[in-house]
Amino acid sequence: MPIGDFIALIVVWLIGTIVGLAILHWLVSNAIHSSELARDIREIKELLKRQYAAGPDGTGGEPSGDEGEADGTGGDAEACPGCGARVRPTDEVCPSCGLTLIAQDDGEKE
Numbered sequence: 001m002p003i004g005d006f007i008a009l010i011v012v013w014l015i016g017t018i019v020g021l022a023i024l025h026w027l028v029s030n031a032i033h034s035s036e037l038a039r040d041i042r043e044i045k046e047l048l049k050r051q052y053a054a055g056p057d058g059t060g061g062e063p064s065g066d067e068g069e070a071d072g073t074g075g076d077a078e079a080c081p082g083c084g085a086r087v088r089p090t091d092e093v094c095p096s097c098g099l100t101l102i103a104q105d106d107g108e109k110e
Helices: 003-033 036-054
Strands: none
Touching: none
């Protein structure tokens, strides 16, 4: 086999390999991005973005500090570390998201 034919064969093989890998990449990417898990993750991501934008009290701003009297918590409510909802120091779990609250050594919930 002449050297020119050998080089042409290698070039055709390389081009075929590159095209094959590109097609394989496209197929795998489409399978991943259109899967139910990927849709669920995108939905959760959007939900978290909306909750973060709404703020801990759901109004979109920082809490003013006087919500405690209005919501019956006595003014000493804290924000849940999981969802930002107001929780009383006596709460064992967050009433909004169900996160188990653990008392710290100084009596605060974490």
